[in-house]
Amino acid sequence: MLRKLRPALVLLALLTLVTGLAYPIALTGLAQALFPTQANGSQVEVQGKVVGSALIGQNFTAAKYVHGRPSATTDTDPKDPTKTVPAPYNAMNSAGSNLGPTSQALSDRVKADIATLQAENPGVPIPADLVTTSASGLDPDISPEAAYFQAPRIARERQLPIATISSLIDQQTKPRLFGLLGEPHVNVLALNIALDAQR
Amino acid sequence: MTTIGWIQIALFSAILIAITRPFGAGLATLYRDGSAPFSAVERGTYRLLGVKPSDEQSWTRYAIAMITFKIACFVALYAVQRLQTVLPLNPDGQGPISPDLAYDTAISFLTNTNWQSYGGEGTMSYLVQMAGLAVQNFASAAAGIAMAVAVIRGFSRRSSKTIGNFWVDMVRITLYVLIPISIVLTLVFIWQGMPQTFAGHLELTTLEGAKQSIAIGPVASQEAIKMLGTNGGGFFNANSAHPFENPTALTNFIQMLAIFSIGAALTNLFGRLVGDERQGWAIFAAMFLLFVAGVAVVYWSESHANPILAALGMDPSMGNMEGKEIRFGISASALFATVTTDASCGAVNAMMDSFLPLGGLVPLINMMLGEIIFGGVGSGLYGFLLFAIVAVFVAGLMVGRTPEYLGKKLEAREIKMTMLAILCLPLAILGFTAVAVVLPGPLAALQAAGPHGFSEALYAYTSATANNGSAFAGLSANTPFWNTTLGIAMMIGRFFVVIPALAVAGALAAKKTLPVSAGTFPTSGPLFVGLSIGVILIVGGLTFFPALALGPIVEHFAMLAGTLL
Numbered sequence: 001m002l003r004k005l006r007p008a009l010v011l012l013a014l015l016t017l018v019t020g021l022a023y024p025i026a027l028t029g030l031a032q033a034l035f036p037t038q039a040n041g042s043q044v045e046v047q048g049k050v051v052g053s054a055l056i057g058q059n060f061t062a063a064k065y066v067h068g069r070p071s072a073t074t075d076t077d078p079k080d081p082t083k084t085v086p087a088p089y090n091a092m093n094s095a096g097s098n099l100g101p102t103s104q105a106l107s108d109r110v111k112a113d114i115a116t117l118q119a120e121n122p123g124v125p126i127p128a129d130l131v132t133t134s135a136s137g138l139d140p141d142i143s144p145e146a147a148y149f150q151a152p153r154i155a156r157e158r159q160l161p162i163a164t165i166s167s168l169i170d171q172q173t174k175p176r177l178f179g180l181l182g183e184p185h186v187n188v189l190a191l192n193i194a195l196d197a198q199r
Numbered sequence: 200m201t202t203i204g205w206i207q208i209a210l211f212s213a214i215l216i217a218i219t220r221p222f223g224a225g226l227a228t229l230y231r232d233g234s235a236p237f238s239a240v241e242r243g244t245y246r247l248l249g250v251k252p253s254d255e256q257s258w259t260r261y262a263i264a265m266i267t268f269k270i271a272c273f274v275a276l277y278a279v280q281r282l283q284t285v286l287p288l289n290p291d292g293q294g295p296i297s298p299d300l301a302y303d304t305a306i307s308f309l310t311n312t313n314w315q316s317y318g319g320e321g322t323m324s325y326l327v328q329m330a331g332l333a334v335q336n337f338a339s340a341a342a343g344i345a346m347a348v349a350v351i352r353g354f355s356r357r358s359s360k361t362i363g364n365f366w367v368d369m370v371r372i373t374l375y376v377l378i379p380i381s382i383v384l385t386l387v388f389i390w391q392g393m394p395q396t397f398a399g400h401l402e403l404t405t406l407e408g409a410k411q412s413i414a415i416g417p418v419a420s421q422e423a424i425k426m427l428g429t430n431g432g433g434f435f436n437a438n439s440a441h442p443f444e445n446p447t448a449l450t451n452f453i454q455m456l457a458i459f460s461i462g463a464a465l466t467n468l469f470g471r472l473v474g475d476e477r478q479g480w481a482i483f484a485a486m487f488l489l490f491v492a493g494v495a496v497v498y499w500s501e502s503h504a505n506p507i508l509a510a511l512g513m514d515p516s517m518g519n520m521e522g523k524e525i526r527f528g529i530s531a532s533a534l535f536a537t538v539t540t541d542a543s544c545g546a547v548n549a550m551m552d553s554f555l556p557l558g559g560l561v562p563l564i565n566m567m568l569g570e571i572i573f574g575g576v577g578s579g580l581y582g583f584l585l586f587a588i589v590a591v592f593v594a595g596l597m598v599g600r601t602p603e604y605l606g607k608k609l610e611a612r613e614i615k616m617t618m619l620a621i622l623c624l625p626l627a628i629l630g631f632t633a634v635a636v637v638l639p640g641p642l643a644a645l646q647a648a649g650p651h652g653f654s655e656a657l658y659a660y661t662s663a664t665a666n667n668g669s670a671f672a673g674l675s676a677n678t679p680f681w682n683t684t685l686g687i688a689m690m691i692g693r694f695f696v697v698i699p700a701l702a703v704a705g706a707l708a709a710k711k712t713l714p715v716s717a718g719t720f721p722t723s724g725p726l727f728v729g730l731s732i733g734v735i736l737i738v739g740g741l742t743f744f745p746a747l748a749l750g751p752i753v754e755h756f757a758m759l760a761g762t763l764l
Contacts, residue, residue: 003249004267005267005271006248006249007248007249007250007264007268007366008264008267008268008270008271009271010247010248010249011248011268011366011369011370012268012271012272012275012334012338014244014247015334015337015338015373016275016330016334018378019333019334019337019373019377019378019424020329020330020331020333020334021329021330023378023381023382023420024329024333024395024417024420024421027382027385027386027389027395027417027419027420028395028396028397028417028420030386031385031386031389031395031396031419032395032396034386034389034390035389035390038389038390038391038392038393038394039389039394039395039396039419040394040396040398040415041394041396041401041413041415041443042392042394042446043401043403046406049404050401050403050404051403051404051405051406052403052405052406052411053401053403053413054392055392055442055443055446056411056413056442056443057442058405058406058407058409058411059405059407059409060406060407061407062407065406065407069525089411090412091411091412091413091414092320092321092400092412092413092414093318093320093321093436094318094320094414094435094436094437094440094441095318095436095437095672096437096440096522096550096552096553096672097521097522097550097553098522098550098552098553098646098671098672098673099521099522099552099553099646099647099673100552100553100647100651100654100671100673100754101505101507101519101521101553101554101555101556101651101754101758102507102649102650102651102754102757102758102762102763102764103647103651103763103764104763104764106508106521106553107507107508107511107763110508110511110513111511114511114512114513118512125514126512126513126514127514127517128504128508128513128514128515128516128517128518128520129517129520129525131508131513132508132513132520132521132522132523133521133522134440134522134523134524134525135437135440135522135523135524135547135548135549135550136435136437136440136441136442136524137437138437138441138442139442139524139525139526140442141524141525141526142525143517143525145514145517176203176448177447177448177449180203180206180207180210181207181448181449181451181452181531182447182448182451182526182527182528182531183448183525183526183527183528183531185525185526189406192406193406196406
């Protein structure tokens with residue numbers, strides 16, 4: 001019996017040692033030596049203080065900052081641990097809304113967001129990414145259109161010419177990789193840091 | 200749809216075609232009959248296992264070896280999860296894991312499904328992720344490839360009682376393919392921004408002065424094998440949509456190639472081992488055409504905005520962005536969704552639950568066809584070969600001749616075994632869905648009502664049975680009913696396909712190979728490609744059409760009519 005089980009047990013033990021421990025540990029060591037910034041979460045510092053991760057979106061709400069996309073992440077309700085409460089950009093619990101296309105909840109949410117945005121910038125088409133939640137709830141980026149849409153509000157709040165805001169957006173827009181892969185996007189945190197640096 | 204979007208899809212296809220032949224050649228070196236161990240490490244491994252590499256197994260011994268190994272994996276993975284709270288490397292203090300969740304997750308990872316009823320960053324410690332789950336990513340991928348190689352030997356050998364040695368097949372693919380490629384992928388992923396650390400979550404103060412906690416961990420090393428082995432189980436809940444799990448358009452592109460690479464290379468290995476590469480290219484062509492058709496439909500569907508939202512005043516030009524990430528956009532999300540369900544990967548970079556109905560229909564159909572479009576590593580090829588057997592059988596019936604595939608006469612036993620494997624899929628998918636949607640308890644787990652809710656349940660059992668692992672994630676599956684039934688569906692979908700496939704291989708290997716004659720149905724030409732696609736679509740399509748009509752198809756018309764549910 002044990003002779004029959006030996007290859008199975010030994011192979012599993014070897015795989016656990018090699019692929020389960022040696023492989024991730026060795027690569028962690030290599031990563032910390034070769035790419036320490038990325039390996040530790042691409043932390044962004046302003047004046048020596050960590051203010052976020054370049055890859056993880058933040059829940060910007062102040063009018064002087066460019067806002068990211070709506071986020072569907074949740075957190076445990078502090079009053080009742082069996083329930084959850086909305087907690088946008090909760091990077092301990094990534095999630096999309098998972099609302100289907102005919103969902104009443106989706107329609108209600110988008111309707112409310114559109115009303116807010118129309119009041120802010122009347123007559124301008126509402127970019128889709130400003131009223132749709134991302135897949136992770138942590139999307140660090142918005143489309144250039146969504147950034148330009150917010151430029152008038154930022155200009156007003158910061159008392160800067162709108163051309164300054166637009167040129168900052170242009171500078172912060174990352175093109176497709178090799179002009180080919182992905183979509184042009186603007187990192188919201190980077191753009192807001194650049195805005196703060198204007199004064 | 201944009202030109203640049205199509206160019207991304209075309210570029211992906213071109214690179215896939217380009218790597219298939221060299222990768223297939225490499226695999227052929229490993230798996231040619233009679234090749235001795237290639238290195239001292241390999242020889243040493245056999246000595247530790249107590250295995251003689253020349254000791255070949257019959258199909259029954261091969262299957263028993265595989266099952267023994269899987270049982271050992273189940274026990275180990277169940278135990279490491281249940282003991283999470285007392286084991287080390289748990290810096291974020293993850294709590295205990297319930298018995299039904301641990302069982303479901305263990306089955307899920309050892310069957311290469313990687314269905315996740317839990318959210319990764321809030322449930323599993325680093326140790327469980329690495330030494331539990333990622334080990335199964337390697338092991339279940341290796342086992343899948345080993346099975347495919349054994350099935351290929353059924354065709355390539357003549358008058359042979361044996362179909363190889365399971366342990367040798369496992370060791371070779373792990374040692375020479377999975378580990379080296381994973382190391383390279385890991386480094387590229389880290390360079391692009393994926394974390395790789397044992398430190399606990401980050402705590403920081405944002406630009407606005409709010410506190411933000413960010414889950415982190417040894418992500419990249421797990422991500423590499425998750426893609427290469429078509430496992431798909433995410434380190435984070437949002438899977439490859441999470442910016443740490445898929446930071447850039449480049450990592451996204453590489454992840455998709457990694458998913459298809461081994462499945463495509465195995466078609467070439469098949470051709471080489473049966474002595475005619477064109478036989479492999481015919482299979483590649485059938486898979487490729489089904490892939491292109493799928494991605495075209497998803498891309499077309501998702502590049503339209505949801506008409507209900509457009510009517511509210513949203514600019515429709517970006518397409519359906521609910522549940523998608525900006526850095527990927529529509530094209531790369533549509534391509535990813537197609538690739539991950541053609542293969543049995545199940546990783547996602549966009550939330551399928553929020554796709555438009557026809558965009559979500561294609562992933563469902565891809566899985567219902569048995570994931571034979573390149574497919575899971577190994578399982579895609581042997582799954583396709585089962586359909587090819589039916590195709591050749593149908594062709595034989597049409598001309599009244601005993602069907603032959605690669606000189607092997609297909610007789611009653613092989614056809615029965617093939618049908619058994621093919622029928623278990625609809626049985627588990629439709630049977631379990633039917634039960635779940637009439638019981639009030641399980642129904643409460645669905646997020647949506649009406650046809651979309653039905654799609655959530657149908658998708659769950661399809662994904663589990665087909666060993667995919669992706670989800671219409673509105674379903675809250677972490678309940679005893681869903682965990683238990685999904686676990687059973689995963690086992691049916693894995694073992695009730697692979698064991699009959701090995702039986703077919705055993706029967707075929709024992710046969711003589713007949714010489715090609717004027718009456719032989721050529722299995723390397725367009726006629727075979729067309730016939731295979733026809734059989735795949737008719738068997739898959741007709742079986743599932745009524746269920747699809749109740750879910751995504753009804754919802755499509757409801758959406759066009761502006762009906763909210």
